[in-house]
Amino acid sequence: MTNLNPYISFRGDARAAMEFYQQALGGDLQVMTFGDMPGMLQDEAEQTLVMHAQLTTPGGLVLMASDTPGYMEYKTPQGVSVSLSGSDEAEIHAAWDKLADGATVSQDYGPAPWGGQFGMLTDRFGVDWMFSGGEGNA
Missing domain, CATH: 3.30.720.110 (Signal recognition particle alu RNA binding heterodimer, srp9/1)
Incomplete structure (x- = not known):
């Protein structure tokens, strides 16, 4: 089986957004920070940023997200919903x-x-x- 899942990029708001989506949609939220994976960042002050979050609802919806660290270009998609x-x-x-x-x-x-x-x-x-x-x- 192949899945197509939205993966949303944030600039520091991923945890708050995913917790909001969990309240709205229900389900299980798993969050991994950059601090959970040593050596992944150039700026140690960004350890609490979300490296990967996944919300899985009882109905099978899967929504993923992460924060974009400061050293990476942050792109907001246009024309995507x-x-x-x-x-x-x-x-x-x-x-x-x-x-x-x-x-x-x-x-x-x-x-x-x-x-x-x-x-x-x-x-x-x-x-x-x-x-x-x-x-x-x-």
Whole structure:
């Protein structure tokens, strides 16, 4: 089996973001810092930065993230969104409600012309999300 998983880069906010996503989506969060892997950094002051974090939900969603150390170029993707979709509209709506806290909403979550519900936001960490719930979403 092959998986395609979002892997989000942060500049010092990875732990806070992943803990926020865990509160919104549930699941098990595993976090490894650069300090857990000696010799990985040029700046010892960055030991608490997240080298790798993985959130795995009971439904099988996997979201990964890390912090970008100061010596590496930090790139924010443009035109990329994390998309959360499914036939359980109540579950998608609940995730929307939680992730919308502190977010900039670009399209309210509501009826979509193609059926079901749809909405878009940029969360408090600057990550773009799209939500599709209800009929026609698998």
